[in-house]
Amino acid sequence: MSTAILDKRRRQVATVTDGKAAIDCAKPSLAGAVSQRACVFCGSRVVLYPIVDAVHLVHGPAGCAAYTWDIRGTVSSGPELHRLSFTTDLREKDVIFGGAEKLERALRELIARYAPRAAFVYATCIVGVIGDDVDSVCRKIAAECGIPVVPVRSEGFRGSKKDGYAAACDALAQLIGTLEPDGPVPPFSINILGDFNLAGELWILEEYYRRMGVHILARITGDGRVDDIRKAHHAKLNVVQCSGSMTYLARHMEATYGVPFKQISYFGIEDMSAALYDVAAFFKEPALHAKASELVREEVTRLLPMLEFYRERLSGRKAVIYVGGAFKTISLIKALRLIGIETVVCGSQTGRPEDYETMAGLCNPGTIIVDDSNPVELSTFARERGADLFIGGVKERPIAFKMGMAFCDHNHERKLPLAGYEGMKNFAEEVYGSVMTPVWSFVRRDTGRAVSPKPPMGGVS
Amino acid sequence: MSDAVTVNPCKVCSPLGACVAFRGVAGCIPLIHGSQGCATYIRRYTISHFREPMDIASSSISEDSTVFGGAAHFGTALDNIIRQYSPAAIGVCTSCLSETIGDDIALFLREYQAAHRDLALPALIRASTPSYKGTHMDGFHAAVRAILECTVKEKTATAPNQVVLLPGFVSPADLRYFKEVMRDFDLDGLLVPDYSETLDGPSWDEYHRLPEGGTTVERISSSAHSVAAVQLGRALRGGGGDWLEETFGTPCRRLGLPIGLRESDAFFEALSLISGRPVPQHHALERGRLLDSFVDGHKYLFGKKAVVYGEEDFVIGLASLLNEIGINPVLCATGGVSERFREQVLAVTAEAQRLFPGDLEILGNTDHDTIFARAEALKPDLIIGNSKGYKMARKLGVPLVRVGFPIHDRIGGQRLLHVGYRGTQNLFDLICNALMEAKQEQSPLAFMYV
Numbered sequence: 001m002s003t004a005i006l007d008k009r010r011r012q013v014a015t016v017t018d019g020k021a022a023i024d025c026a027k028p029s030l031a032g033a034v035s036q037r038a039c040v041f042c043g044s045r046v047v048l049y050p051i052v053d054a055v056h057l058v059h060g061p062a063g064c065a066a067y068t069w070d071i072r073g074t075v076s077s078g079p080e081l082h083r084l085s086f087t088t089d090l091r092e093k094d095v096i097f098g099g100a101e102k103l104e105r106a107l108r109e110l111i112a113r114y115a116p117r118a119a120f121v122y123a124t125c126i127v128g129v130i131g132d133d134v135d136s137v138c139r140k141i142a143a144e145c146g147i148p149v150v151p152v153r154s155e156g157f158r159g160s161k162k163d164g165y166a167a168a169c170d171a172l173a174q175l176i177g178t179l180e181p182d183g184p185v186p187p188f189s190i191n192i193l194g195d196f197n198l199a200g201e202l203w204i205l206e207e208y209y210r211r212m213g214v215h216i217l218a219r220i221t222g223d224g225r226v227d228d229i230r231k232a233h234h235a236k237l238n239v240v241q242c243s244g245s246m247t248y249l250a251r252h253m254e255a256t257y258g259v260p261f262k263q264i265s266y267f268g269i270e271d272m273s274a275a276l277y278d279v280a281a282f283f284k285e286p287a288l289h290a291k292a293s294e295l296v297r298e299e300v301t302r303l304l305p306m307l308e309f310y311r312e313r314l315s316g317r318k319a320v321i322y323v324g325g326a327f328k329t330i331s332l333i334k335a336l337r338l339i340g341i342e343t344v345v346c347g348s349q350t351g352r353p354e355d356y357e358t359m360a361g362l363c364n365p366g367t368i369i370v371d372d373s374n375p376v377e378l379s380t381f382a383r384e385r386g387a388d389l390f391i392g393g394v395k396e397r398p399i400a401f402k403m404g405m406a407f408c409d410h411n412h413e414r415k416l417p418l419a420g421y422e423g424m425k426n427f428a429e430e431v432y433g434s435v436m437t438p439v440w441s442f443v444r445r446d447t448g449r450a451v452s453p454k455p456p457m458g459g460v461s
Numbered sequence: 462m463s464d465a466v467t468v469n470p471c472k473v474c475s476p477l478g479a480c481v482a483f484r485g486v487a488g489c490i491p492l493i494h495g496s497q498g499c500a501t502y503i504r505r506y507t508i509s510h511f512r513e514p515m516d517i518a519s520s521s522i523s524e525d526s527t528v529f530g531g532a533a534h535f536g537t538a539l540d541n542i543i544r545q546y547s548p549a550a551i552g553v554c555t556s557c558l559s560e561t562i563g564d565d566i567a568l569f570l571r572e573y574q575a576a577h578r579d580l581a582l583p584a585l586i587r588a589s590t591p592s593y594k595g596t597h598m599d600g601f602h603a604a605v606r607a608i609l610e611c612t613v614k615e616k617t618a619t620a621p622n623q624v625v626l627l628p629g630f631v632s633p634a635d636l637r638y639f640k641e642v643m644r645d646f647d648l649d650g651l652l653v654p655d656y657s658e659t660l661d662g663p664s665w666d667e668y669h670r671l672p673e674g675g676t677t678v679e680r681i682s683s684s685a686h687s688v689a690a691v692q693l694g695r696a697l698r699g700g701g702g703d704w705l706e707e708t709f710g711t712p713c714r715r716l717g718l719p720i721g722l723r724e725s726d727a728f729f730e731a732l733s734l735i736s737g738r739p740v741p742q743h744h745a746l747e748r749g750r751l752l753d754s755f756v757d758g759h760k761y762l763f764g765k766k767a768v769v770y771g772e773e774d775f776v777i778g779l780a781s782l783l784n785e786i787g788i789n790p791v792l793c794a795t796g797g798v799s800e801r802f803r804e805q806v807l808a809v810t811a812e813a814q815r816l817f818p819g820d821l822e823i824l825g826n827t828d829h830d831t832i833f834a835r836a837e838a839l840k841p842d843l844i845i846g847n848s849k850g851y852k853m854a855r856k857l858g859v860p861l862v863r864v865g866f867p868i869h870d871r872i873g874g875q876r877l878l879h880v881g882y883r884g885t886q887n888l889f890d891l892i893c894n895a896l897m898e899a900k901q902e903q904s905p906l907a908f909m910y911v
Binding site for chain 2 (some may be wrong): 006023031032034035037039040057058063067089095100103110113125126128129157159161374383398399401443
């Protein structure tokens with residue numbers, strides 16, 4: 001394989017043979033490798049961000065808060081506190097004398113002004129070093145103001161983005177079970193875990209569940225409300241999408257409150273349909289299953305002819321998928337196949353061994369699978385495999401564009417819903433437009449091969 | 462709110478500025494000695510503006526390095542960067558974390574060099590950029606000074622036409638304009654930094670691990686041979702030009718960022734004096750056309766109230782332009798903590814203060830929450846600044862003229878021209894048209910002549 005891979009990363013790259021690929025993962029990022037991952041803080045921030053009626057206070061210098069100000073496409077049906085950026089903006093003197101007193105004042109002022117249902121206090125790197133007692137400040141202010149004030153142990157250096165997911169789950173676990181519902185909970189009540197309501201995706205799913213007769217108790221965390229989360233222990237089932245970030249919380253709720261969970265994904269026809277059937281199967285209620293079948297039949301019947309249009313035109317194209325969560329990569333491999341596109345390179349920032357096994361099982365022999373990759377690797381692999389399309393986030397976009405490749409954003413900043421049947425249609429449309437635009441005829445695709453013939457000169461003939 | 466909490470910061474942190482500056486050295490890759498997230502967030506933030514690859518390495522400091530020091534991680538980072546990128550230079554900047562745990566980067570670099578004596582190492586540049594001190598602007602200036610300090614060792618000759626230009630944090634289009642102007646004066650312009658190509662490159666035939674462009678380390682190392690340094694930014698003290706003058710006696714001309722007629726005149730006059738040549742004809746013509754447009758547009762502008770925010774020197778430049786065209790700068794704000802901001806805004810707004818007495822508010826060390834609160838009270842006709850003022854403009858129902866950094870909600874931020882006669886013309890047209898459009902939109906009569 002390529003010489004682009006650093007020695008210490010060789011085991012994190014594998015080529016699929018016989019549906020298998022031996023790969024190392026869940027390791028800290030290698031210094032100097034230019035990982036696409038962020039830090040613990042990012043992991044926590046990304047998970048808790050969509051809770052719309054909480055104050056999210058970043059305790060540290062202003063940068064961490066500034067970089068995450070209104071950064072995601074996650075939307076609210078009500079309050080929009082999550083779209084503001086709050087920070088203690090620590091300065092040199094705070095670093096010397098401690099920031100706890102400033103944190104206390106900041107919390108008091110924010111709670112008085114915004115009347116949130118809870119406050120999250122994110123510890124950044126420096127807080128872990130100067131030793132501010134964030135926990136005791138949070139306890140004090142919670143007692144004083146009468147709302148949950150939850151410390152998030154998200155010091156950037158404390159591990160990887162994945163450890164940040166766990167820190168966020170710990171913070172959520174502190175909320176869950178602290179409030180009782182007003183009346184009895186409907187029989188088919190679920191919590192949605194790991195959908196972040198990007199571009200209103202959760203509302204699409206909510207509509208499907210409503211049509212099935214399933215009640216959603218807490219949305220964790222897309223369009224999330226603190227009080228719903230506090231009551232979430234009364235759900236009969238946790239339906240977990242973003243497995244990398246939320247399985248930890250699901251396991252905690254299973255152990256503590258006996259709420260079982262199912263891992264699903266809402267991307268692509270197959271996974272979306274399986275998600276609905278899985279929920280129906282869990283409740284062992286024939287009526288639910290019948291409604292799910294009807295819904296799936298209706299949606300798929302409408303969608304398939306539209307997808308056929310794209311499949312005919314996109315057939316034979318090759319894709320690179322590199323996103324944060326492995327569950328998404330897996331769904332995308334399947335979704336792309338539906339429109340005739342083969343995945344030739346795929347990976348994730350935070351996949352687990354079982355995720356990579358699943359990927360290998362889905363991919364053709366020769367597909368490159370990569371964990372915690374970087375621009376040098378991704379550009380080399382894309383070129384080696386002659387890819388036409390790259391699916392990633394903002395940081396991957398310029399790699400694709402400078403290589404003359406189509407690109408689709410499947411990250412937290414997108415403004416286009418890609419979940420559900422509707423999302424699949426949007427996705428196919430976006431892929432089609434991105435691949436078919438005439439601009440590529442003017443740009444050379446970097447395939448490492450000979451220059452393709454130039455487009456004809458302009459002018460009237 | 463009080464000083465305990467910042468709501469919607471009007472700044473980002475110092476390593477970001479340093480990384481941008483480092484990208485202006487040919488073949489240079491930035492390395493942030495900090496957590497993995499610093500590099501990633503800064504990449505994301507800058508890519509969304511420049512829409513170009515922005516590889517920034519991280520030493521990925523972990524829990525054990527915060528206890529035992531980050532030397533091992535730092536060395537590994539250098540090894541891996543050199544393996545992957547074969548860079549001509551590595552620009553190291555620090556973070557709040559590495560500064561607080563007390564890592565000595567100078568020592569790390571000396572040890573690394575000593576251990577690799579047999580290798581031709583890239584130039585190693587280091588800037589101290591603790592995130593709790595100053596803003597991205599301070600990080601930018603720290604890196605510019607560091608680039609010079611780490612590469613300029615001696616003055617052994619004089620290059621008669623060579624002029625070092627320290628442009629400050631401007632757009633790639635601004636940098637290209639500066640180079641053009643200097644060429645037109647027959648000057649050999651040496652820009653520190655010059656990210657005009659690296660952060661606004663053409664479509665590529667093949668992928669480059671590091672984009673082409675930037676001022677080479679070799680050229681920068683000859684900076685002391687220059688006949689003059691031109692350092693832009695009224696708020697700036699202790700910049701690269703100051704250092705060159707103090708260390709090698711290179712005469713440094715300190716000018717404002719050339720936004721507006723007077724500041725541009727000062728810039729052209731300086732180049733004219735240094736080169737001994739008159740202002741080249743086509744620039745004189747651009748100046749003439751700019752003046753002509755000032756006259757054409759003045760009725761749309763007089764007395765209109767503007768809120769301006771951004772980096773200190775950028776705001777001072779814009780205030781200077783508004784002062785010349787009869788717009789009332791009711792609020793000039795920055796997230797920066799410069800002591801000179803207030804004094805310099807006052808210095809460039811004499812006409813406005815005379816025509817609109819008592820109206821000018823100057824806010825330093827502030828955030829967007831405060832800017833919005835003041836703007837609500839001041840009822841401006843337009844807002845001038847980066848994309849982060851969008852919600853304010855929307856709530857107030859007034860146009861936002863997007864300039865500076867970052868432009869995250871439009872295409873082409875990297876191609877915005879702000880400086881010199883040509884850049885001022887661009888700003889003037891943007892401002893004038895924004896006000897004309899607002900007037901047209903607000904009128905029930907749908908006039909096609911405005």
